[in-house]
Amino acid sequence: MADLMLTPRNAWADLTVAEIPGATLKPSPTRHRVLFQARERELETRMKAAGMAAPPAILRARMMDDVALLRPGPDEWLIVSEAEISPKWHEIAGPGAIEISHGYAGIEWCGPRVMLALSAGCPLDLHESAFPVGMASRTLYGKSEMLLWRQDHARFHMEVARSYLSAILAFFGETARHLPQS
Amino acid sequence: MLLIPCPYCGFPRPEIEFRHAGEAHLMRPEEPASDEAYAAFLYERENPKGIAAERWRHVHGCGRYFNALRDTVSDRILAVYKPGEVRPEVAS
Ligand SMILES: [Zn+2]
Numbered sequence: 001m002a003d004l005m006l007t008p009r010n011a012w013a014d015l016t017v018a019e020i021p022g023a024t025l026k027p028s029p030t031r032h033r034v035l036f037q038a039r040e041r042e043l044e045t046r047m048k049a050a051g052m053a054a055p056p057a058i059l060r061a062r063m064m065d066d067v068a069l070l071r072p073g074p075d076e077w078l079i080v081s082e083a084e085i086s087p088k089w090h091e092i093a094g095p096g097a098i099e100i101s102h103g104y105a106g107i108e109w110c111g112p113r114v115m116l117a118l119s120a121g122c123p124l125d126l127h128e129s130a131f132p133v134g135m136a137s138r139t140l141y142g143k144s145e146m147l148l149w150r151q152d153h154a155r156f157h158m159e160v161a162r163s164y165l166s167a168i169l170a171f172f173g174e175t176a177r178h179l180p181q182s
Numbered sequence: 183m184l185l186i187p188c189p190y191c192g193f194p195r196p197e198i199e200f201r202h203a204g205e206a207h208l209m210r211p212e213e214p215a216s217d218e219a220y221a222a223f224l225y226e227r228e229n230p231k232g233i234a235a236e237r238w239r240h241v242h243g244c245g246r247y248f249n250a251l252r253d254t255v256s257d258r259i260l261a262v263y264k265p266g267e268v269r270p271e272v273a274s
Contacts (some may be wrong), residue, residue, distance in 0.1 A: 054189075058190065058191070058192070058244070059191060059192075059244075064248065072245075073190065073243075073244035073245045073246060074190050074244060074246065076244070076245065098206060104259060122197070123183065123196035123198055124195070124196065130228060137191070137244075138242060138243050138244070138245070139195075139242060140198060140199060140242050145242050
């Protein structure tokens with residue numbers, strides 16, 4: 001029992017991903033997440049003291065060293081990283097930060113038809129003039145809340161509560177039947 | 183789909199990202215207060231035909247509460263503003 005409690009189960013275990021030509025969906029290697037609240041000015045001071053660049057604007061993400069710093073709300077910040085989040089970042093996040101690594105799953109969306117597949121479930125305008133590269137916002141996919149970050153023209157990173165992952169993958173599978181061919 | 187401009191996100195967002203959160207500018211009565219004052223605070227609402235000041239929450243977005251002036255006849259959002267800001271003047 002103790003072992004079961006200590007070893008987090010892979011959020012993707014037992015789930016299958018539909019295959020849609022031109023829109024590939026796969027597990028993201030990001031495994032570490034810390035969420036915290038801070039006023040922009042306060043955070044900027046802390047980051048400057050640590051020799052870092054300024055934090056991103058609201059609804060933007062920025063790669064900083066080996067982590068990504070996302071800002072889904074005015075005072076809300078999310079650190080996402082493949083490697084263990086360093087003590088330096090924990091210090092910046094402060095004592096109120098919450099470690100949510102195991103509660104979420106990262107999904108990588110890429111391919112030339114990825115915008116089409118996403119738009120089947122996301123109510124936001126995903127055209128690059130409205131949702132440019134570097135933008136990150138919480139929104140919906142189907143009925144599931146998620147955080148969407150555009151990393152490139154045809155590459156998105158999605159953060160979802162792991163309990164929503166099966167619903168998201170099921171919805172993605174449904175869209176496969178409705179997307180126009182080619 | 184109705185588009186609601188979020189004053190924090192800074193641009194119109196789809197209505198399904200929001201939750202309605204009741205009438206805006208309700209003030210808790212100062213203690214000691216009568217039962218009537220509490221009853222009014224808890225239950226009495228304007229419910230106008232026309233411009234209503236309402237709280238909304240961008241729950242599937244930035245998470246923030248804000249205020250909006252909505253015309254209950256046309257369902258148009260006429261203005262949005264942050265909590266603590268003065269209710270703006272709008273023509274109906
Ligand atoms: Zn917002």
